[in-house]
Amino acid sequence: MSFSWTREGRERGQASPLAALVALFAVCTGVSIYVVALGGTAALGDDRTYADPTLHRVSEELADGGVADPSALGTAQSAAPDGRRLNVTLTAGDRRWTAGPTPPNGTPTDAASRTTSVRFGPGSVVPGRLRVAVWR
Template identity: 55%
Template sequence: MSRSSARGQVEPVAALAVLLAVSSAVSAYAVALDDVGAERRDERELAGPTLDRVTDALVTGGVADPTRTARAHRAGPDGYRVNVTVAAAGRRWHAGATPSPGATTDAASRSVGVRLGPGRVRPGRVRVEVWS
C-alpha cells in the first residue's frame, strides 16, 4: 500500500481566502448586531444612571433622607422628565410629574434605609421613572 504525504493539506492561498471570508462574515454580523441594539440601549440606560445620581443626592451616611426628594429630582438628565418616589413604613414622598398613561417610561428602583425621624430608620425603596 502506498501512503500519500499530501493527505489533508490545503494550498496556503486557499486557506487564507477562506480565513478572510469567515473573518469578514463574523465582523459584519457583529457590526450589524451592535447597530440594531443602539436605539434601544440609549433609552434603556436612562433609569439606571439617573437612579445612581438620585440616590447620591438622597443618601447621607448610608441612609436616605426623604426631605431631600425635591433636590434629588433635579439630578435627572436634561431634556427628560423625572419622577422620584421614596417609600418606607407605609409612607411615600414624591417629586416630579406623574407620567401620563400613554407615556413610555424607563424605571429603576433600589432598596435603601430611610430616615423617618431622629434614630428611626426603616427599610424602604427609591424608585425613579424617566420619560421624554
C-alpha cells in the same frame, strides 16, 4: 512561496493556493465578526433601558452611608439621562416623597425600584422603597 521567472529574467512572487484560501478565510471571518458586533449595537437604538442605571445614580445622590435622605430628593433630577424626563418616588411607612413631573398616561415609561433605608429624623431610620420612572 513559489517563484516563477519572467521573460526578462526577474523573479516574481506567487502565493500558494492554500495560503490564499487561508488569508481569504481570515478576512471573511473578520468582516463577519465586525458585522455581527455592529448589528448588536445598532439593535439597541432607542429600546435600551434607562431606569436601572438611573436608579443607581439617584440612589448615590440620595443616600449617605446607605440611608436615603428625603430632603435631598430635589437633587435627584440631575441624574436624569439626556433627553429624558425623570420621576423619583421615595416611600417609607405611610409617607411618600416625589420629585419630578408625573409620567403622562399612555406614554411608555421605563421604571425600576429597590429597597432602601430612609432617614425620618436624627436616629430614626426605617425601611423604604426608591422608585424611578424615565420617559421621553
